[in-house]
Amino acid sequence: MPVPAKLQMGSGQLVIDQLFTVAVNGARDARLDSGISRFLDQLSRQTGMPLLKQPADTAKASLVIHCENAGRKIQELSEDEAYTLEVTPTQATLTAPNTLGALHGLQTFLQLIEVTPAGFAVPALTIQDQPRFAWRGLLIDVCRHFLPLDVMRRNLDGMAALKMNVLHWHLSDDEGFRVESRKFPKLHEMGSQGQYYTQAEIREFVSYARDRGIRVVPEFEMPGHSRSIVVGYPDLASQPGTYPPGRVAGDATALDVTQEKTYKFLDKLIEEMAGLFPDAYFHIGGDEVDDKPWNSNPKIQEFIHAHGMKDNRDLQAYFNKRLERMVSKHGKIMMGWDEILHPDLPKNVVVQSWRGQESLAAAAKQGYRGLLSNGYYLDLMWPAARHYAVDPMSGAAAALTPEEAKLILGGEACMWAEYITPETIDSRIWPRLAPIAERFWSPQNVTDPKSMYQRLDEISWRLGWLGLTHESNYLPMLRRLAGAEDVRSLRVLADAVEPTKDYTRSEVFPQPPVQSVSLNRLVDAARPESATARHFAELVGSFVASGYKDSASEAQIRAWLVKWQGNHTNLKPLMERSFLLTEDLPLSEDLVTLSAACLQAIDALAKNQTLPDSWRTEQLAVVERSMKPRANLLIMIAPSIQKMIEAASPPASHP
């Protein structure tokens, strides 16, 4: 995963043992060397074999790598990322135009290693592979919750494993300014609650990313989402006054873009940050500029009228135009969210769409390059298949001319950080990012969700070898909730629920600053997508499709139902002992009720009986309740049970 562009199976396999060696016979540079060294470490880790690391020449090496050149000094969007991997029972050969392709090929090789009766091995095959899109990104927001660099690094490792090549680092927002600024030290001193990256750390991190074939595009939000800027520099704000650190819900801040000192400040800040981040692209945010701060400042409204603008949107366009000239002057290409789109901007600006393919297509028609993020918001807690079905070239984008279509550079998944912590972020990103990565890399016709899920189950545990904690943090969080070692019954419930979807999460206490909410509840431990519910739905689907005759499915369905029905007896005492679980009691009770109803349904179906309307009405009420958020959770087996209830008690058709 992602599925390669072209794959041909051979016969036999290349055994990987402790004598495994790598030789390089083409261009060689430090990045390739460190890539090979990481590859060997990773191979050791995932197989548990210490490699003897004896030197080997091209003729005898297990894997021979040939790159034509090392690639650009600063990784570029236009670089060729293709590679060819040929594996025979005696040797593997990896060739690529440059190091980027070789790095991707090494990741493919690691994924191909499997345990066989004859040892660890890679099947004989030939892969010719290249990405569909040049821009395959992940946005990570470090403003709502700060993320230490080790968390960032392990997620970069995961991205590299999935052949993603852009980290979009959301570094400033209302809640925090996360970079040390030497020119304007009050930015990080007053606007970060002490949680920021030093410039030395940033440089090291950018180099870590480059080593893995990943560009780092920084984002500094302006003119909205800028509260963390005005905490230290209140005279840049549209409203006079002081801005205490820490955001309260409902705050709206915007820079005063009518005064020259704002531009002087930004010019210096952009100069400093442009020097810190080598990538050619510079993201200025530009989304969701609230009208309130500009409307309530008469000076600003006067400025709008005096300059013949019709509204705040025109003012933002004026700002963006000036901003673009500054960004350009400092050697960067400006990027922003949908809202920056305006015909006054030069055509090299890149628009990132959080709104959808329509605005992406609209931008392309005007000659602007664009990225799709709508449909790839990981914080919406969608199932993997839903993200997987979103294609940057679908909808309005499908109607573009070939020339216009070329302007769609790819996409970016977004991990907004209102409800994540270092403990939970991996489980929000992984494994669901893998199918999105496949969408950006693999041919457009790779769309089968069933095949995707099979590969997803496999990649998920393999990602654990990189230190990602999406699986390993699950049980510890359940144990914290229960205050006990034996959490089997809690796990049964946790496996059957999912966090509510979209932006429906609500907190039961008065909203404190987002960073101080305790994210230690069942909703935080539960996975965005329940594999249990998915498997149960497949079983119910098979059973229904068989006309209720598939006895293997029936037996498995019954086993699940019996487990769920009996679970509350064990879980209740745990729940009553823990204040964190009290809110989940109704969910556990309804799991029993749903299971009981489904068992009645399956009994009736087995006997070819029909259950009465009154029964159906009563049970469907429980189903409905289960599909509504409680404790910010949904019981995800409910839709499958609804199907069985309706099968066992079909509504009488009206005359």
Added chain:
Amino acid sequence: MPVPAKLQMGSGQLVIDQLFTVAVNGARDARLDSGISRFLDQLSRQTGMPLLKQPADTAKASLVIHCENAGRKIQELSEDEAYTLEVTPTQATLTAPNTLGALHGLQTFLQLIEVTPAGFAVPALTIQDQPRFAWRGLLIDVCRHFLPLDVMRRNLDGMAALKMNVLHWHLSDDEGFRVESRKFPKLHEMGSQGQYYTQAEIREFVSYARDRGIRVVPEFEMPGHSRSIVVGYPDLASQPGTYPPGRVAGDATALDVTQEKTYKFLDKLIEEMAGLFPDAYFHIGGDEVDDKPWNSNPKIQEFIHAHGMKDNRDLQAYFNKRLERMVSKHGKIMMGWDEILHPDLPKNVVVQSWRGQESLAAAAKQGYRGLLSNGYYLDLMWPAARHYAVDPMSGAAAALTPEEAKLILGGEACMWAEYITPETIDSRIWPRLAPIAERFWSPQNVTDPKSMYQRLDEISWRLGWLGLTHESNYLPMLRRLAGAEDVRSLRVLADAVEPTKDYTRSEVFPQPPVQSVSLNRLVDAARPESATARHFAELVGSFVASGYKDSASEAQIRAWLVKWQGNHTNLKPLMERSFLLTEDLPLSEDLVTLSAACLQAIDALAKNQTLPDSWRTEQLAVVERSMKPRANLLIMIAPSIQKMIEAASPPASHP
């Protein structure tokens, strides 16, 4: 855990919420401050609550700490480690003579936090606590397998949580010299395979340990176990020639202690290392000096005769005497293993006993201080209860006079590293080290294994919050073995087996250097002590004790047996696909056979029937086979099943 010396429960509880604060009103130093900061971080981690960290004065703080003084600049053996912790529903107070006691008290506080219906809380109580022994150590061998510093650090964190206070760092042995030496750089350059700690790393690590109330005692093995020294400095060896790096089994090396240059070398080396390690004690090894290298060098034998010595042991005593003077000159107290004991040595030398209480008592009778390690070897794969039952003051040591008894300083658990890697070491140390730590800390009469196991289950998952991987690495290792995500059936087997005990592990291939053996088999994933087997034995015990009438136990026994009996059907296909699991097939088959036999036994007992002799003979053969190592594993439920078989088919008593 460890159980405190004195505990009195109060009524009510102190709720721990996000407003939790700590105030200090006595002596304050950097070590206490960093201890409090780590305490707050750990509190956050284990509760999942971000703390608001508002300042608080003594009157309002949740926890008030009062130390009389900061403790010695270099931690000493004689320091008072006592503390008193008083918790009321409104405030907790921790008082201690010095920072060491306060650090211990903070660990106690963390362990007391539990989840309750009213929030996280600590029960109201008063604890007056101090250690039974002043020396509570863990030896970690980093020679047979090198351990990176992050692995070392997380294990120090675990030791601190269990109130242990000495890390005995086994830094040189035949397989490696693990410290950078500036005076003799060939030691680490040629004798470490590139795996060593720099002096800067050592200094940082020692300070990390000191912050946690842990002394670091280095060990440099001499005159035996010294191959890694003579690789770079062959003219120190008893045999002329060159010593290629990397040890082969059967190699025996000893320094030539008859030549003056050996002493000049050691004097400089000890000077350098004494400067690097601030602790007052310096361990020179001294164990298992092989006779071969000395016997086969006529010059050395001549020296022995010329100096009126009778044998190699006298020569070692001569060496130790000179060594002790050097160690002393460089400001340290010499320690060594049993074999160094010799009346010529001054009385401040400390003897560490790997042989048992007898040699410990013998040393004490001669006026030497001693430590017990025999009985605490974690690499022997004993169950926790067996280590727990070993007391430094039992056996011959119990007969010492009170004066002599004072010379027993405590004990050290030993983690020898032939069969561990960074991936497996935590599971070999934890949780079994916890009861040993309790043995060293708690009153001598705390010996009930049942109570110990209850607390052990609790501490084990709590230790995971420190980043220890004894639980979290289990499933990933099983997944590697199976090459699959779903390893439920493999886990059923893995849960029921244990690695063979004592030094019986054998490798099926010609013995390569120990560091290059792949430690990725079921024996490496399996826990030293099977909780499943322990619980099953308890069930069988209850059932037998009830005269086969305890139906609750019977039902649970049957449930286990049915699971084991059916397991092979699911496991076999996994095993046949993986070369790593082939060797375990007979174990999985015997699990079925044993379970079937036990089900027959339980049926017979339920019906008050007796099964024939021939049946018993046949089944006991399987039991016997199961208790013999195969693939270096034992089926640990076999003894319980034997009990049931014999109950259902008692041998006819002879006339």
